[in-house]
Amino acid sequence: MRLAEYRYRTITSIGGPLVFLERVQSVRIGEMVKLITPDDKEMDAQVIEIKGETVLLEVFGSTQGLDLEKTEVIFTDSAKKAPLSEAVIGRVFNGSFKPIDGLPMFLPEKWVPITGRPINPVARERPSEFIETGFSVIDGLNTLVKGQKLPIFSCSGLPSKEVVAGILKNARLPGGAGRFVVVFSAVGLTFYEYAFYMELFNEMMTSFTAFVNMADEPTMERLLTPRFAITVAEYLAFEKGMDVLVIITDMTNYCDALREVSTAREELPGRRGYPAYMYSDLASLYERAGRIKGVEGSITMLPVVTMPEDDITHPVPDLTGYITEGQIVLSRELHQKGIFPPVDVLPSLSRLMQRGIGEGLTREDHRRVSNLLYSNYAKGRDLRRLEAIVGSEGLSEQDRKILAFTDTFEKEFVNQGIQRRGVIETLELGWDILRRVSLV
Amino acid sequence: MTGCIRGISGSTVWVEGLKGLRLFERVRVGNAELTGEVVRLEGERAVVQVYEETTGLGINEPVKGTGSPLTVMLGPGILGAVFDGLQRPLEQLRAEMGPFISGTKEVSALDYKRSWEFHPLKSEGDELREGDAIGYVEEGAFRHLILAGASGIISWIREGSFSLGEPLARLGSGEDVYGLQEWPVRSPRPYRRKLSPSVPMITGQRVIDFFFPIPRGGTAVIPGGFGTGKTILEQTIAKFADVDIVVYVGCGERGNEMAELLEEFQTIKDPWRERRLIDRTVLVVNTSNMPVSAREASIYTAVTIGEYYRDMGYNVLLLADSVSRWAEALREISSSMEEMPGEEGYPTYLASRIFGFYERAGIVETLNGDVGSLTMILSVSPPGGDFTEPVTQASLRTAGVFLMLDTSLAHRRHFPAINWSQSYSLYQKELKKNFSEKVSSEWEDLHDRCRGLLQSEEELREIAEIVGKEGLRDEDRLLMEAVERIRTEFLCQNAYTEDAFSSPEKTLKIIKEIIRFFDDASEQIRKGILYEDILKA
Ligand SMILES: Nc1ncnc2c1ncn2[C@@H]1O[C@H](COP(=O)(O)OP(=O)(O)OP(=O)(O)O)[C@@H](O)[C@H]1O
Ligand SMILES: [Mg+2]
Numbered sequence: 015m016r017l018a019e020y021r022y023r024t025i026t027s028i029g030g031p032l033v034f035l036e037r038v039q040s041v042r043i044g045e046m047v048k049l050i051t052p053d054d055k056e057m058d059a060q061v062i063e064i065k066g067e068t069v070l071l072e073v074f075g076s077t078q079g080l081d082l083e084k085t086e087v088i089f090t091d092s093a094k095k096a097p098l099s100e101a102v103i104g105r106v107f108n109g110s111f112k113p114i115d116g117l118p119m120f121l122p123e124k125w126v127p128i129t130g131r132p133i134n135p136v137a138r139e140r141p142s143e144f145i146e147t148g149f150s151v152i153d154g155l156n157t158l159v160k161g162q163k164l165p166i167f168s169c170s171g172l173p174s175k176e177v178v179a180g181i182l183k184n185a186r187l188p189g190g191a192g193r194f195v196v197v198f199s200a201v202g203l204t205f206y207e208y209a210f211y212m213e214l215f216n217e218m219m220t221s222f223t224a225f226v227n228m229a230d231e232p233t234m235e236r237l238l239t240p241r242f243a244i245t246v247a248e249y250l251a252f253e254k255g256m257d258v259l260v261i262i263t264d265m266t267n268y269c270d271a272l273r274e275v276s277t278a279r280e281e282l283p284g285r286r287g288y289p290a291y292m293y294s295d296l297a298s299l300y301e302r303a304g305r306i307k308g309v310e311g312s313i314t315m316l317p318v319v320t321m322p323e324d325d326i327t328h329p330v331p332d333l334t335g336y337i338t339e340g341q342i343v344l345s346r347e348l349h350q351k352g353i354f355p356p357v358d359v360l361p362s363l364s365r366l367m368q369r370g371i372g373e374g375l376t377r378e379d380h381r382r383v384s385n386l387l388y389s390n391y392a393k394g395r396d397l398r399r400l401e402a403i404v405g406s407e408g409l410s411e412q413d414r415k416i417l418a419f420t421d422t423f424e425k426e427f428v429n430q431g432i433q434r435r436g437v438i439e440t441l442e443l444g445w446d447i448l449r450r451v452s453l454v
Numbered sequence: 455m456t457g458c459i460r461g462i463s464g465s466t467v468w469v470e471g472l473k474g475l476r477l478f479e480r481v482r483v484g485n486a487e488l489t490g491e492v493v494r495l496e497g498e499r500a501v502v503q504v505y506e507e508t509t510g511l512g513i514n515e516p517v518k519g520t521g522s523p524l525t526v527m528l529g530p531g532i533l534g535a536v537f538d539g540l541q542r543p544l545e546q547l548r549a550e551m552g553p554f555i556s557g558t559k560e561v562s563a564l565d566y567k568r569s570w571e572f573h574p575l576k577s578e579g580d581e582l583r584e585g586d587a588i589g590y591v592e593e594g595a596f597r598h599l600i601l602a603g604a605s606g607i608i609s610w611i612r613e614g615s616f617s618l619g620e621p622l623a624r625l626g627s628g629e630d631v632y633g634l635q636e637w638p639v640r641s642p643r644p645y646r647r648k649l650s651p652s653v654p655m656i657t658g659q660r661v662i663d664f665f666f667p668i669p670r671g672g673t674a675v676i677p678g679g680f681g682t683g684k685t686i687l688e689q690t691i692a693k694f695a696d697v698d699i700v701v702y703v704g705c706g707e708r709g710n711e712m713a714e715l716l717e718e719f720q721t722i723k724d725p726w727r728e729r730r731l732i733d734r735t736v737l738v739v740n741t742s743n744m745p746v747s748a749r750e751a752s753i754y755t756a757v758t759i760g761e762y763y764r765d766m767g768y769n770v771l772l773l774a775d776s777v778s779r780w781a782e783a784l785r786e787i788s789s790s791m792e793e794m795p796g797e798e799g800y801p802t803y804l805a806s807r808i809f810g811f812y813e814r815a816g817i818v819e820t821l822n823g824d825v826g827s828l829t830m831i832l833s834v835s836p837p838g839g840d841f842t843e844p845v846t847q848a849s850l851r852t853a854g855v856f857l858m859l860d861t862s863l864a865h866r867r868h869f870p871a872i873n874w875s876q877s878y879s880l881y882q883k884e885l886k887k888n889f890s891e892k893v894s895s896e897w898e899d900l901h902d903r904c905r906g907l908l909q910s911e912e913e914l915r916e917i918a919e920i921v922g923k924e925g926l927r928d929e930d931r932l933l934m935e936a937v938e939r940i941r942t943e944f945l946c947q948n949a950y951t952e953d954a955f956s957s958p959e960k961t962l963k964i965i966k967e968i969i970r971f972f973d974d975a976s977e978q979i980r981k982g983i984l985y986e987d988i989l990k991a
Contacts, residue, residue: 043462044509064513065461065468093509129509130554132743135704136536136544137553138713161710252553282789282799285837290799291464291786293706293779297742301709306553327838335680336835337742339710360865363681366710368950385867392866400919408922 021050022087026068028080030278031234033059033071035087041069044093044129049073052084058110059087060094062279072275074110076232093129094238096245097122100254102223103195106212109227109239128241130248130302139305142369144376145314148184148434149177150427151357152364154444155384156342159370160187160257161305163315163338165265167331169324172344175207176432177355178261178318179214184434185259193256196222199243201236202267204229229267236271244302244313251311258311260303263318269296269330285329293333300337326361340364353429360392376437383444387423390453394420419451457500457517459484464790465747467502469517475500478523478640484515487560489540491524491751494791503787505540505748522636524751526758527563529618529634530570530591530598533699534732536716537563539740539752555744564634569615572600572622572633580608585644585765585821588623588631594733595724596698599766600633601822639754643761645818645826651854653817654885655771655829658694658955659687661872661945664901664965666879667886668855670697670769670827671817674879675777675849678859678871679839686949687857687870688773688833689715692735694725694955697829698768703756704739706749706779712739725955742779750783757814760828767824771831772815778835781808781845797844805848812852854880868946874908893958900965904940907972911937928985929976935989936972944968 024036033049045061049071057077063070071087073080096111101120108114141161146153158164168174187194198215200208208228215222223246227239240262247258262268269288276289284290303315317338321331324346335341340363348356371380394416401409401417409417427443435443448454457472467483467490475481475492483490483504488511494501502517526541536544538555541563547555574589582588587599588611606625616622621630637643651669668674678684685707692700692715704712719732727734736759740752753774760772774780781804788801796802817827832853836846839861850856856878863871879885890897914930923931944964947953956964975988 038513040513042510042512063461063463065463067513127509131556132554132741133709134544134548134553134555135709135712135739135741136716137548138709140713140717141710282795284799290782290789291746293782294742294746294786297706301741301743304710309553327840329837332680332838337708339708340681365681369714388867400922403919404922404925408924410923413923 019088023084025080025082025085025087028077028082031073031077031275032278033073033077033080035069035071037067038064038069038089039067041089042091046090046092046094047071048088048090049080050086050088051079052081053079055079058094070279072234074232074234074238093127094241095125096128096242097125098246098249099123100250102246103221103250104223106224106226107242109201109225109231109235109242111225111242114226126245126249128238128245129298130241130245132301133304133306137306139307140369141305141312141366142375143187144370144437146184146186146437147181148186148436149180149355149357150430150435150440150443151355151359151362152181152342153376153435153437154380154427154440155359155388156340156362156364157367157370157376158314158364159366160314161303161312162340162364162366163300163303163317164364165315165317165319165334165338165341167326167335167341167343168318168320169344169346170320172346172349172356173354174318174320174344175210175263177342177344177357178263178316179210180355180432181316182214182220182259182261183218187257193254194220195250195256195258196220197243197247197250197258197260198222198224199240199260199262200224200226200228201239201262201264202227202229202233202270203263207263233271233274236268237275240268240299244299247313248302251313252306252309255310258313260313260315261318262299262315264320265296265317265334266320266322266330288329292329293336296333297337300334339366348424348428351424353424354431355428357428359388359428360395377441380441383441383448386448386454387427387444390416390419390448391423394423415451415453419447419453422447422451455519459511459513459515459517460499462508462511462513465504465508465745465787466790467504467508467511467517469500469502470498472500472517472519473498475519476523478638480520480522480524482518482520484511484517486511490517493787501791503747503750505751506745523638523640525636526639526755527634528637528759528762529564529632530593531564531568531618532736532759532762533593533596533734534736536737536739537755538744539705539738539748539750539755541738541755544739564618566618569617570633572612572614572616574611574613574623576608576611576623578608578611582606582608582625583821587766587822591633595727595729596734596768597766600631601765602631603635604629604631637758637762639751639758642814643758643765645765645820646823647819649817649819649825651817651827651881652884652888654888655769656696656958657691658696658957659691659870660947660956660961660964661870661874662857663889663956663958664904664961665874665882666855666857666872666877667882667889668829668831668879669817669881669885670829671815672855672881673812673815673830673832673853674855674857675832675834675846675853676857676859677834677836677841677846677849678864679836679861682839682859682861682864682871683869684833684835684859685711685775688775688831690949690954691831692771692773693719693722693731695771696726697771698734699760699763699770700735701756701760701770701772702735702737703753703772703774704737704741705752705774705776706740706742706783707775709741709743712737712741746783746786750780750787753777753780753811757811757828761814764818764826764828765820767820767826769826770828772828774830774832776833776835777808777849778845800844804844805851808845808848809852812849868941869949870947872945874945875912889958894962896966897962900962900969903969904965907933907937907940928979931985932972932975932979932988936968936975939968939971940965
């Protein structure tokens, strides 16, 4: 503990979000500091490197107004913390946890560092409770379970927010569940999207908390916003026993902010300029989802990732896919055919599905029908290519059946619009389509 | 001696004023006494890697040497345990600090309070050489041999119950022999000589045992993009492999996967013994959100444990998921130390570290003349699924078995998604013979026929893409049908069904049936019967 509040005026350089400070006597790594500009503006920064008496700070707001001579730096002797209380529910904050809904700040029950602590792997409860999203492609073929992290891989211009909205409106937890709350974290959101989500929240009856960093707000704040959101989620889930659904949109903006800091630090760039530690950094967010043995609540995460250039091998979706428990992939081709939700089931995957379906959970034939739908659709997609070359005369009768199935599957099963379907209805529809083209 | 912190960046700490440090010595860093390891010495300055979260660590805080390197504790009680990368027992951590891991609690890897029964195999007056078994402890289904770390004449030996802190024997020199030893993780344990791998380790995966067999003491790598089935394959092999002991390292991967593995292993039976699976398994877990430098250490902790059981004459299997996450940890550490980067930012010594690790696999004659083996199966996660990257390439240069996972097979839900034309096993010829002798003399012949069919089908498929399947001759359509059956009934194996394990006999039976179907139908076609009619029948 340092008692005197000493003000340093020893900044030697400022570049991008980074500030070098000299002749610092006592400092900790990860410590928060306050910068006070000559015109009395305050901004937050964090110590990210210490070399002797020189300290490197990363500023979270915009660095505008900082100077070398008059700017003062105060060390706080503590890490970045989030204020917590159940009063966060129903509130909207900016990316730095300041209320933007016109109401005053709540009285925190406590403050907790936003980096979180890793869940001990042996304390984890294996996720297995089915969440009905109301979309057939998800419930039938890529089932979501409580405590899973399942991102939506989208492309620019595809209706990812409508898919998220559909899930938010329709999601039902097993047995009605206890208290369900949505924690929404907007990272670099446009105003248009912001308005869409706010309207949605007002329409929905579910409780929610929102953290919003807009597209024109400081980039560096994007590194904080999701961490505030997840820290609140952990509190609500693991201390207050709620089932929390965390939505983060758009993780690609988060990664771009990470790249910006890394470039400013002149670190050796990894693929496409993203830092080599991006895997670990993303894991420090995504791995906070889950369930804990003996604790009631849960954190389920649905991050949205926009794939730059529609490329699934781009580092952002690639590293996300390596950490999350599957992915829901939206396809431009299906969207252009007018199909909603435009989910391509072939690259989509839910790794926790096996535990969440079957007798007593959904229905005993779930696995069988989903395997049949999947394998026929996979064959059908290959056959479409073959048909384009050799024409349908070159195909066998069985192949033609599969092609007919493939079309119907896309038009009826995938393409359901905004209408909600229960999982039983989904399974029945699956059998019905298979029967209609006489594949069963 | 105490030094002090002069700089901090990520998990790297610069220390001044600590004389007499040795490279790779374990140090205690800061007021919180975080565990660290000396990775570079430069005059008065030392560079230290800290194995725990450094947030909150302050400049000028003290650093103390311990005089010994990073070690693993070896002794009874390892089986069935779950450790982190530094061998801290995770169940114990949970009991002491709840569901989240924090701080730096010093917790002993093994339980000193627990009492064990010691059965001596030597008597007073016997001469003991290093590596000799002085006796054993029953550890579940296993005889846990207590191997002497020194030579001499036994002047006293215990019989009956003891705890790990108590000596089991005394040598003439006055030196005590304990049931517990510490071993530096980065040093391979000694053996007399390496033998050449020639006996297959049965995995129960048809495509592996039949086409790409892995010998006891061999090394296999499984590279594949995300979602191609690396983890499921490793976990399935961990369940069924025909070995004594399994060491599974979750290196920089998901927490939920480990929870799943743990839960299953606690309930499923060991297919080869009347025990639970967990009783033959050691888990080393450092998930992606746990400290990166401990992730780097985790595979060494695991392999040292593996060698320890190998030295007792057991067949040990080490599975690591994933080597890429270990290599990335190495890269993060190297870059925070400001080393000169090599390809894709990895340190230039990446390949030599990979070789050094893979070489710790092998079938050996132990110091006491027994035979033990350590087999490795390692997954690799290439960025963007691109196999030209450094970790995959370096792995390929040393591993004897290459199981390439194919994204397009995975997207068709063909699992295990092992690409049968690009994968290989350097031991295939020898092991094929072994299967022929042990399972059936038809093994080799069926193997070659099956390979032939798969190759012919590939050519046919190209033709079919031009003329359509209907344009093919009947015998060709039959061949395509047979290969379709090979793919779906033989090569595919669903890990969630009974079929997850296939004994060599079952493997042989399935392929034999398909080949017989093909031969019979070919015969009929030759006799002029139409393909359609055959299919109907
Ligand atoms: N043998 C199998 N049988 C049935 N399904 C399988 C099999 N192997 C893989 N799968 C399916 O593929 C999914 C992904 O497998 P897995 O988690 O092993 O991939 P991975 O290669 O480890 O991916 P990552 O690199 O992201 O960890 C599983 O959740 C499961 O649905
Ligand atoms: Mg995996």
